[in-house]
Amino acid sequence: MRVQVVDHPLVAHKVTVLRDKNTPSPVFRQLTDELVTLLAYEATREVRTEPITVETPVATTVGTAFAKPTPLVVPILRAGLGMLEGMTRLVPTAEVGFLGMARNEETLDIITYAERLPDDLTGRQVFVVDPMLATGGTLVESIKYLFNRGADSVTCICLIAAPEGVARLEEAHGDDDRVHLVVAALDDGLTPEAYITPGLGDAGDRLYGLAE
Ligand SMILES: O=P(O)(O)OC[C@H]1O[C@H](OP(=O)(O)OP(=O)(O)O)[C@H](O)[C@@H]1O
Ligand SMILES: O=c1cc[nH]c(=O)[nH]1
Ligand SMILES: [Mg+2]
DSSP: OEEEEOOOHHHHHHHHHHHOTTOOHHHHHHHHHHHHHHHHHHHTTTOOEEEEEEEOSSOEEEEEEEOSSOOEEEEEETGGGGGHHHHHHHSTTOEEOEEEEEEOTTTOOEEEEEEEOOSOOTTOEEEEEOSEESSSHHHHHHHHHHHHTTOSEEEEEEEEEOHHHHHHHHHHHTTOTTEEEEEEEEOSEEOTTSOEESSOSOHHHHHHOOOO
16 A cells, blocks of 8 residues: 655645634635646546647647546535546546545444445446544555455545544555545544544534534
């Protein structure tokens, strides 16, 4: 498994504003969208391509197109939805599948409450988007789901990760070069309630309001 923390002043600045508890929801959504495009630039470095002939006004040349089967983007509902549009803007031929998962905040068990994915993911490169990697329970469960369906590789794009979550992914997929993690920031740890610290709070609530 490859882990990449994107070290760039634009990313660091946007993450800092996201962390600020006074940043309102509309700005939080806009920054999330902007960050995805910066992270996706790194995360898609190995997206499969094929040569394609193109006529410029001057000459014929060989360019690059996304190869088939087309990549699949999977936002983990709810917070991952905030990262979807940024991804599909960059990879317009991508298909989108959905996984709805929520942490039971008392037991930290993962509840899968929705699933809309192609039945057969054989040969597919999958890009999972979810802003927070805390204990790692949600991502480990998602990756299991996708490999069970036959996915070729899974690249997870997160805004903020806790070392505990990265360690849990390493435990499950350390030797697996089909798994790739790209994050904007690796934080200090988890609070006793399993929130990332310093983190940014509950990403779903900050994007979309309280879950109640
Ligand atoms: O690494 P973990 O400990 O599993 O926690 C991370 C998960 O928690 C958040 O979702 P949440 O369960 O709050 O659902 P939401 O997106 O609906 O708010 C976040 O978006 C991740 O999916
Ligand atoms: O800090 C955290 C941990 C899990 N989910 C969030 O949204 N934030
Ligand atoms: Mg939440």
